[in-house]
Amino acid sequence: ILNVEQSPQSLHVQEGDSTNFTCSFPSSNFYALHWYRWETAKSPEALFVMTLNGDEKKKGRISATLNTKEGYSYLYIKGSQPEDSATYLCAFTNGNNRLAFGKGNQVVVIP
């Protein structure tokens, strides 16, 4: 079973502030790293899939970076808004056709 760790588990952010959180994964046999946004009572929605060391991806105010050599990815939210409140999931695959998810970063944006 692949070990994918996300930290912090939960965080509260004041509206307008920026924040970031971490996904750690095995640094050997890297294949792809996914980020998803999961709102309460909905299903997870894909944000990014990154495959190359040094990849940076951006979608609106949300961006992500990838370091495959040291086994981590950062997700950034710039100027947090209440609609950013959600759980952010990362998932890792080493090419064995399985996908291993972390437990998520729960973000609450306080108006």
Add this chain to the structure above:
Amino acid sequence: EAQVTQNPRYLITVTGKKLTVTCSQNMNHEYMSWYRQDPGLGLRQIYYSMNVEVTDKGDVPEGYKVSRKEKRNFPLILESPSPNQTSLYFCASSLGSGPNQPQHFGDGTRLSIL
């Protein structure tokens, strides 16, 4: 509309009564997968399929079966459900035969086994 459809959305049943949760996608995706979500745990992969007639175990396959007779359908079968299979289940699909593309998730099925 491109989507992954799961049925039923909610089910309460009793121990030992066989049940099937259906999953269908209309995007011609090759890779399909089932996950379960339990409090305090991340999404855990139960089974996955890389294409028709190709299925394999994920991290928590015990007590489950799947089949992939057609590309669009990937049912999850609980032959003899037990209370520890009470969970929120998600089906997902993606382009390509491996999980290196974004997963498209269904709306989830909440199962309660009494």
